[in-house]
Amino acid sequence: MALVEVKVPDIGDFDEVAVIELMVKVGDTIKAEQSLITVESDKAAMEIPSSTAGVVKELRVKLGDKVKQGSVVLVLEASGAVAAVAAEAPTALAAAPVVAAPVVEAQPFVASLVAATVSASVSAAAPAHNPGAPTLGLPHASPSVRKFARELGVPLEEVKGNGPKGRISQDDIQAFTKDVMAGATQTKAQAAKAPAGSDGAALGLIPWPKVDFAKFGPIERKEMGRIKKISGANLLRNAIMIPAVTNHDDADITELEAFRVSTNKENEKSGVKVTMLAFLIKACVAGLKKYPEFNSSLDGDAIVYKNYWHIGFAADTPNGLMVPVIRDADKKGILQISQEMGELAKKARDGKLGPAEMTGATFTISSLGGIGGKYFTPIINAPEVAILGVCKSTQEPVWDGKQFVPRLMLPLSLTWDHRVIDGAAAARFNAYLGQILGDFRRVLL
Ligand code: CAO
Secondary structure (H helix, E strand, C coil), X not given: CCEEEEXXXXXXXXXXXXXEEECCCCCCEECCCCEEEEEECCCCEEEEECCCCEEEEEECCCCCCEECXXXXXXXXXXXXXXXXXXXXXXXXXXXXXXXXXCCCCCCHHHHHHHHHHHHHHCCCCCCXXXXXXXXXXXXXXXXXXXXXXXXXXXXXXXXXXXXXXHCECHHHXXXXXXXXXXXXXXXXXXXXHCCCXXXXXHHCCCXXXXXXXXXXXXXXXXXXXXXXXXXXXXXXXXXXXXXXXXXXXXXXXXXXXHHHHHHHHHCHHHCCCCCHHHHHHHHHHHHHHHCHHHHEEEECCEEEECCCCCEEECEEECCEEECCEECCHHHCCHHHHHHHHHHHHHHHHCCCCCHHHHCCCCEEEEECCCXXXXXXXXXXXXXXXXXXXXXXXEEEEEECCCCEEEEEEEEEEEEEECCCCCHHHHHHHHHHHXXXXXXXXXXHC
C-alpha cells in the first residue's frame, strides 16, 4: 500500500492560515474529497479535502497550527492503485464563497438588528439561555455552520449541539434563533444588557410576520443553499447600512455594438466571444480613474482610494449569485477581459472559484443584458462604494435635432454610497460612461 502525504493546496491570497478544526483522526478510513481539516484566516474559512481515499496513518497538524500552501496535513495509506508520491489536495477548496467580498467576520449591524428585533418580543421573564455542556476550545461545528451563526449574529458557544459529540448543526442554530425570536430564551449578551421589560424597539421594527402558509394551500419547504444564505446576509447588511441612491441613464451603443459584432466575426476562430460586458468593464475603469471616489472604500472617517482597478462582475450560477473578479482590468485589453470573464463565469457555475478569484474588487458590474429588463437598483457590494447595473439594449427613437433616428440604447443603473459620493458626481460618472460607450476611442484619451 502506498503512503501518501496530503498537503495544503493553493489557498489564494492567504499566506498562512490557522487550523481551527480537525475532522479526521489516525485510523479513520476516508474517501477522496472528504474534508480533513478546517483552516481560517481573518477573512474566510475553508475545508481542506483529501485528494485520495485511504486510512489516516499520521496527523501532521494540530489545532491552532499555522499552515500554508504545501504544508503536510496528514499521511495516508492510500487505498487502490495510488503512486507513492506526495499528493496535493485538489485546488477546488470548499471555501465559503460570497457575493463580492470574502466571507466576513461577525456582521455587527445585522447582528445588532437581530438582537434589537428579537428583544422586542423577549419578555422580561425569558430565561437566559443555558448553553450546552461546555466544550474545550472552539465549539464543534463545521465552517459553514460557524459562518451561518456569524451571519445571524448567533453566539455559537451558547448553542447546544445535538449532533454526534455535541456537534452543532445548522438546525441547532435555527432552533436557537427561533427560540430567541419567540422570546423563549435570551442570549447571554441580551440577558446582560437588556433591562427587564426592555422592548428594544430602537429601530422601530416589528417582528417578522409568522404565517402558517399551509393553512392557505399546499406548500413545499426547501432550505436555502449555502451561497444564498451567505449572500443574503451580506446583501441585507449592505442594503441596510449604506445610504444608497441609484441613477438611471442610457448610453448610445449603436457604433460600439457594430464594432463588437465585427470584432467577433474577425475573431471567430479564436473561440473568444466578446460581449458588451467586456467593453463596460473597460469603460468603467476609465470612469473610475476620472472619478477616483468611485474606486474607494470607507474606513471609519477616512476614505481609502485604491490605485488598482479590479472589477467584479455578478454571475448567475445554479447555486446562487457569485462575483468573480477581473484583476487589473486597466492593464488588459477587451479580448483578454472577455476570455478571463468566460473562464471565471464557467468556474463560478461549476462551483470552482477559489477565494482569490472572488476578492479584492474595487467596483462591481451586474449585467442582466443577456436576459432583459430596463433598469434595476443593484445593491452595493461593500466595502465598495458603487455598482453599475446594466440591462438589455434596445433600439429606440432618438431625436438628432431634426428627426427621430433609431439608436441602440443601453440602460445603465448606477447605485452609489451617498456617504462618499454626491449626486452630481454620480450623474457625471454616468454621463462620462455614456460618452465613452458612445465613442470608445475616448478610452484612449
Ligand atoms: N444588451 C443586449 N444584449 C446583451 C447585453 C446587453 N446589455 N449583454 C449581453 N447581451 C447578449 C450577449 O451579446 C449574448 O448574445 P448572443 O448570445 O446573441 O451572442 C447574450 O446576451 C448572452 O450574454 P451572456 O449573458 O452570456 O454574456 P455576458 O457577458 O453579457 O454576461 C455573465 C456574462 C456571467 C455576467 C452572465 O451570464 C450572467 O450571469 N448574468 C447575470 C448576472 C446577475 O445575475 N446579475 C444580477 C445580480 S443582482 O441579483
